[in-house]
Structures are given as C-alpha cells and as structure tokens.
Amino acid sequence: MAVMNSRRITYTEMKDTFVNILTKNGFSTSKAIPCAELFAQSSLDGVPSHGLNRFPEFIRLVKEGYVIPAAEPVLEFSIPVFERWNGNLAAGMLNAQFAMNRAIAMAGSEGLGCVGLSNTNHWMRAGNYGWQAVEAGCIGICFTNTLPNMPAWGGKEPKIGNNPLVLAVPSGDKGVVLDIAMSQFSYGKMGAYFRSGEALPYDGGFDTDGNLTKRAEVILENNFALPFGMWKGAGLSLMLNLICSLVSGGKATHEIGREKEEHSISQFFLCLHPEKLGLDLGEFLEKADEIIADLLHSDTFEGKSVFFPGQQSLKNREENLVNGIPVEGAIWEAVLKMLRE
Amino acid sequence: MAVMNSRRITYTEMKDTFVNILTKNGFSTSKAIPCAELFAQSSLDGVPSHGLNRFPEFIRLVKEGYVIPAAEPVLEFSIPVFERWNGNLAAGMLNAQFAMNRAIAMAGSEGLGCVGLSNTNHWMRAGNYGWQAVEAGCIGICFTNTLPNMPAWGGKEPKIGNNPLVLAVPSGDKGVVLDIAMSQFSYGKMGAYFRSGEALPYDGGFDTDGNLTKRAEVILENNFALPFGMWKGAGLSLMLNLICSLVSGGKATHEIGREKEEHSISQFFLCLHPEKLGLDLGEFLEKADEIIADLLHSDTFEGKSVFFPGQQSLKNREENLVNGIPVEGAIWEAVLKMLRE
Numbered sequence: 001m002a003v004m005n006s007r008r009i010t011y012t013e014m015k016d017t018f019v020n021i022l023t024k025n026g027f028s029t030s031k032a033i034p035c036a037e038l039f040a041q042s043s044l045d046g047v048p049s050h051g052l053n054r055f056p057e058f059i060r061l062v063k064e065g066y067v068i069p070a071a072e073p074v075l076e077f078s079i080p081v082f083e084r085w086n087g088n089l090a091a092g093m094l095n096a097q098f099a100m101n102r103a104i105a106m107a108g109s110e111g112l113g114c115v116g117l118s119n120t121n122h123w124m125r126a127g128n129y130g131w132q133a134v135e136a137g138c139i140g141i142c143f144t145n146t147l148p149n150m151p152a153w154g155g156k157e158p159k160i161g162n163n164p165l166v167l168a169v170p171s172g173d174k175g176v177v178l179d180i181a182m183s184q185f186s187y188g189k190m191g192a193y194f195r196s197g198e199a200l201p202y203d204g205g206f207d208t209d210g211n212l213t214k215r216a217e218v219i220l221e222n223n224f225a226l227p228f229g230m231w232k233g234a235g236l237s238l239m240l241n242l243i244c245s246l247v248s249g250g251k252a253t254h255e256i257g258r259e260k261e262e263h264s265i266s267q268f269f270l271c272l273h274p275e276k277l278g279l280d281l282g283e284f285l286e287k288a289d290e291i292i293a294d295l296l297h298s299d300t301f302e303g304k305s306v307f308f309p310g311q312q313s314l315k316n317r318e319e320n321l322v323n324g325i326p327v328e329g330a331i332w333e334a335v336l337k338m339l340r341e
Numbered sequence: 342m343a344v345m346n347s348r349r350i351t352y353t354e355m356k357d358t359f360v361n362i363l364t365k366n367g368f369s370t371s372k373a374i375p376c377a378e379l380f381a382q383s384s385l386d387g388v389p390s391h392g393l394n395r396f397p398e399f400i401r402l403v404k405e406g407y408v409i410p411a412a413e414p415v416l417e418f419s420i421p422v423f424e425r426w427n428g429n430l431a432a433g434m435l436n437a438q439f440a441m442n443r444a445i446a447m448a449g450s451e452g453l454g455c456v457g458l459s460n461t462n463h464w465m466r467a468g469n470y471g472w473q474a475v476e477a478g479c480i481g482i483c484f485t486n487t488l489p490n491m492p493a494w495g496g497k498e499p500k501i502g503n504n505p506l507v508l509a510v511p512s513g514d515k516g517v518v519l520d521i522a523m524s525q526f527s528y529g530k531m532g533a534y535f536r537s538g539e540a541l542p543y544d545g546g547f548d549t550d551g552n553l554t555k556r557a558e559v560i561l562e563n564n565f566a567l568p569f570g571m572w573k574g575a576g577l578s579l580m581l582n583l584i585c586s587l588v589s590g591g592k593a594t595h596e597i598g599r600e601k602e603e604h605s606i607s608q609f610f611l612c613l614h615p616e617k618l619g620l621d622l623g624e625f626l627e628k629a630d631e632i633i634a635d636l637l638h639s640d641t642f643e644g645k646s647v648f649f650p651g652q653q654s655l656k657n658r659e660e661n662l663v664n665g666i667p668v669e670g671a672i673w674e675a676v677l678k679m680l681r682e
Contacts, residue, residue, distance in 0.1 A: 077619035081422050082452045084619065111423045112453050114613070139584060154647045155639035167580040169587065176583060178576045202553075202571065210642030212543075228570030230543065235519045235650040239508040242517060242632055243480060246510065246625055247618065254635040270611075272455070277588065278418035278425065284587055291583055294595040298496035301551030306495045309576040
C-alpha cells in the first residue's frame with residue numbers, strides 16, 4: 001500500500017506542537033512534556049497510528065472528560081516488590097510510564113518489581129514502555145486489556161480484547177522489544193487495506209459464516225478480527241485480561257465493554273533487574289547479542305528477510321531523527337489547526 | 342481423525358506401572374513417584390503425547406545418559422524473590438515441579454517468586470506446572486526453550502524453538518490454564534495428520550518455496566512448522582528464549598541445537614500470590630469466574646463452541662478418573678514389556 005508521506009517534521013517540532021496543544025487542553029507543562037514525547041516517540045519509531053495520527057482522538061477524549069489531564073495515580077497497596085495503583089483516569093501514557101518506572105525502581109532494589117494499574121486509559125503505543133524498561137537496563141513485560149473487540153475462538157460476537165503485550169530485553173545494541181496486539185492485524189491496518197481496496201495479505205478475521213477471510217470490509221463491519229494464531233491468541237488474550245484486571249483490581253474486558261467509550265482499563269507491568277538477579281551485565285548483553293546474531297544469520301526464502309523484534313523501530317528512529325518524521329499532510333494540518341482553536 | 346483407543350487403564354495402574362519401570366531405571370522411589378504422577382497426569386488430562394506415549398522415549402534418554410535419575414538441582418543464586426538453579430540434567434519434570442514449588446513458596450512469602458532453571462531436560466506437559474501453581478492458589482507463568490525447530494519469520498531453516506508457554510490463573514472452578522507451544526500445530530499432531538493422509542485443518546507450516554501449506558509431510562520433512570500467528574508467534578518464541586536462557590544463565594536455543602539430542606535446556610517460572618498482593622481471595626475467584634462466564638456465554642458460529650483454556654483438560658480428567666484413561670493398545674503393551682526387560 002502506498003502511504004502518503006507528503007512531508008517530514010522534526011521530532012522536536014512535533015513534540016513542541018503537541019506540548020502546546022496539550023497545555024491549551026488542561027495539561028500542566030510537567031505533564032504535557034512527557035505526554036508529547038510519548039506521542040512523538042511513536043511516530044519517530046514508525047508507529048504513527050499510535051502517535052501523530054491518534055493525537056486528535058486523544059484530545060477529543062480529553063475534551064469529553066474520559067481522560068483527565070490533572071489527575072494523578074493513587075497508591076492503593078504496596079509491598080517491596082509490588083504496588084497497586086489507581087490511575088484515576090489520567091492520561092494513559094503518563095500512567096503507564098509512571099507504572100513502568102515504579103516497576104523499574106522496585107526491580108532495581110529487590111530484583112523484581114511489579115505494578116497493577118487500574119482505572120487508566122489507552123497507553124497508545126505499547127512498545128514505548130518496553131523501550132523504557134530496556135533503557136533502564138531491565139527486562140520488561142507489560143500488557144493491557146481493552147474493550148471487547150474480537151470474537152473468542154468459535155464465537156461470533158466480540159468477547160475478548162486485542163490486549164497488546166510487550167516483552168523487552170536489553171541487548172548490547174539497545175534492546176529487543178516485541179510489541180504485539182492479540183489480533184493478527186490491527187483494526188487500523190485493516191482500515192487502510194479496506195480504503196485501498198486491497199485484500200489482506202493473510203487471513204485477518206471472519207466472515208458472517210465464521211469462515212476465515214482476507215476481506216477487511218467484512219471483518220471491520222462486525223468487529224470479527226482474527227486472534228493471532230487462532231485459538232492460541234484467543235486464549236492468550238483471555239489470560240492477559242484475567243491477570244491484569246485481577247491483579248490491578250480494575251475492570252475486565254466485559255466491564256469495559258459496557259461503557260460508551262473505552263476508558264478505565266487495567267494494566268500489568270513487570271521488571272527484572274539482571275544485576276540484582278546476580279547476573280553479570282556485560283555477559284548478559286553479549287549473550288543477548290549472540291542470540292540475535294544467530295537469528296539474523298538465518299538463511300531466508302527468496303526475497304524475504306529476518307528481523308528481530310524492535311529492529312524496524314530502531315531503524316526508523318535513526319532515519320527519522322536525521323531526516324524528520326514522515327507525516328500525512330492532512331493530519332499534520334489538522335493538528336496545527338488545533339493550536340489555533 | 343480416528344484415535345485408536347483400544348482400552349482404558351486406571352490412573353493408579355498407569356502411575357504404578359511407570360513407578361516400577363522408573364525404579365528399574367535408576368530412579369529412587371521418592372523420585373519415581375512424582376515423575377510417574379506427572380506422566381500419568383498428562384494422559385489423564387487428555388495429553389498422551391506428553392504422557393504415556395512419550396514415556397518410552399523418556400526411558401531411552403535415561404538409558405543413554407541424557408537424563409540423570411539421581412541428579413538434584415543445585416542453587417546458584419538466591420534473593421528473597423528469585424532463585425537460580427542448575428538442574429544438573431535431572432528429569433525435566435522433577436526439576437520443573439521443584440522450580441515451580443520454589444516460585445510458589447517465594448510468592449507465598451514475598452508476593453512474587455521467580456526461578457531461572459538451567460541445564461534441565463524436557464518437562465513433558467507444560468500445563469502440569471500451571472495446574473500446580475493454581476492448586477497452590479497462585480497465578481503462575483512459566484516457559485521453556487527447546488532445540489531450534491521452526492524457521493524465523495522469513496527464514497528457511499529452523500532457528501527458533503516451539504517454546505511452550507503457560508499462563509495459569511486460579512478460579513472458583515479450579516483454574517484457567519493456557520498451555521501453548523509457539524508452533525501453530527505440534528509436530529506430534531502434524532505426524533498424526535501425515536499418517537492419516539489428511540491435510541491439516543489450517544496452514545501449519547511452509548513448503549520449500551516458503552508458501553504456507555496444510556500438507557504435513559512437506560512441513561515435517563524440513564522442520565518448517567509455522568509459528569502461531571506468523572510473525573507474532575515467531576517474535577514471541579525469540580523473546581521467551583532470550584528471557585529463559587539469560588535469566589537462568591543456561592543454554593539458548595542455538596546452543597541446544599549444537600547437541601545430538603535436545604537436553605540441557607533453560608526454563609523460567611514466575612508466581613504471584615493474590616493474598617500477599619493485598620487481594621481478597623474470595624473476590625478474586627469470583628471475578629475470575631465472572632470473566633469466564635462472560636466468555637462462555639458468547640454467541641457462537643453454527644456448530645462451534647467456546648471453551649476457556651484448560652476446560653477440556655478438566656473435562657478429560659473428570660471422565661478419565663471415572664472410566665479409566667484411554668490408551669493406544671500397542672503403546673501400553675510396549676510399556677508393559679519394559680517392566681519385564
């Protein structure tokens with residue numbers, strides 16, 4: 001599919017623009033800056049669907065009161081390796097960044113650190129919090145629930161969420177960060193295929209008879225996205241929902257689905273600190289690099305390449321820092337207009 | 342596919358038979374009993390591929406010195422929430438059960454408990470250790486690496502493992518236990534389809550041109566199993582290998598692949614203790630049941646049903662405890678013959 005990259009914007013210009021709009025919408029500067037950074041970082045790393053392209057929707061949720069700019073998470077329970085926080089419907093990115101920081105801090109002190117976060121909002125790009133963990137030298141695992149937007153395996157109504165899952169491991173070359181939602185394709189990507197008139201490259205959902213299909217329009221009409229790996233991703237989605245809602249004491253997928261808009265969701269964060277687990281960090285990073293090198297040396301099918309999770313993000317980040325971040329002109333103009341509203 | 346269930350054997354008879362064969366092969370009674378229980382439990386729960394059917398292969402590995410009956414795991418590092426153990430090539434099931442018990446004990450005391458286990462052997466049915474966690478009232482997560490037996494996404498040689506992953510959550514009705522390997526179908530299941538002459542119900546691997554195929558014989562010939570969810574399961578497999586080999590200090594998939602037989606593998610165990618995390622256990626179980634009830638109330642496609650992870654195991658267990666465990670006659674006879682060898 002052709003992507004309309006009509007122009008490029010520097011990371012700093014994008015971030016500063018977001019900061020200005022956020023402060024016009026009730027965010028203090030100290031909250032607007034990290035919030036803007038997390039949006040701009042997503043676009044910088046090549047995930048505009050959860051960066052620039054999602055920013056107008058985020059501001060709409062702020063204006064409608066689903067995201068509360070001045071809210072702060074409140075501690076509900078604490079032991080040395082675990083904390084439970086109520087996110088108080090603050091911006092999901094700020095809550096998630098805060099929660100991962102708490103997990104990092106506990107892991108730095110105790111070896112492991114875990115946070116259950118309830119009553120929070122969409123964290124936008126899940127991978128950001130994986131990069132946050134590896135930049136702090138930690139193995140990081142985090143996941144979220146969502147509203148019901150996929151059928152269970154065998155089911156013909158949305159019952160499970162596409163619950164993004166992140167696993168992140170430090171390596172000598174920055175890190176390895178897997179960021180996967182539980183649907184084979186995101187609804188955003190299927191929407192793009194639908195608009196282009198192209199079929200999906202692989203089965204991405206069900207038709208109304210329950211057959212697998214590559215036709216995005218049928219899938220989108222019914223929220224019939226395919227769990228990745230069929231029964232396996234469907235099962236994984238359920239487990240992530242169980243764990244994050246139970247551990248955080250927050251809402252489960254079916255409860256989130258009762259609301260008009262997706263908000264008050266539940267998340268889970270876990271960090272392991274290699275040195276506190278008695279590991280030599282130099283050896284750890286070297287071995288991670290060895291594992292990745294072995295993967296990348298794979299013989300490949302004609303015309304194919306092998307990548308490690310996060311490799312494309314790192315490449316995009318490097319290129320976009322030099323050349324600017326490609327943006328769809330119409331979306332960028334719409335965001336600039338918000339500055340003047 | 343027709344399964345040859347020529348007869349049924351009680352759980353006790355199966356377990357006692359295993360105990361007798363194990364003690365003839367160097368296992369002390371105190372080790373033979375839990376080892377036999379874990380094999381028999383797999384068959385009882387409807388997973389004979391990692392129960393009775395795998396027992397002769399296990400004894401071969403014992404006879405050839407890959408599994409050392411008298412070996413004991415040795416503690417290499419310990420803090421209140423984490424321990425690293427060297428499995429010393431003891432029976433994989435005993436090491437795994439021991440490691441999960443350590444994770445349960447630490448979680449019971451500290452809220453979280455985590456174990457890295459190196460130099461261990463195949464744990465047979467992964468789900469057993471998930472049931473172990475929920476029976477102890479814990480959320481349990483565990484995974485293992487394996488030899489390289491699947492191509493990376495884009496690759497045309499086995500580079501990643503099918504690394505089973507277990508997530509287990511206590512519920513009012515016993516528990517919810519997801520036990521998934523990273524391949525869409527197990528090699529055992531694909532072998533059964535191949536022998537039956539039937540095609541797989543969904544794409545299960547690649548042909549030699551890298552196209553997805555349902556033809557088991559082509560997949561089996563080249564170890565070209567499909568990672569579940571394609572690039573997503575392939576990425577997940579890599580991350581699990583990174584985490585379990587790095588945290589345990591044990592071998593990674595590519596190192597395991599250098600050996601003639603799969604042995605000296607790496608595993609990871611994590612437990613969370615709901616009450617130690619400040620949660621009311623009654624409310625926890627009730628909410629887990631609510632989430633499951635919502636799932637099971639899904640409207641379904643014609644002729645389909647929705648199950649929760651572990652539901653079929655519980656059903657099989659209940660039926661097989663009453664009626665005996667169905668066994669393939671030839672395999673059972675072969676095992677009985679081992680008693681007389």
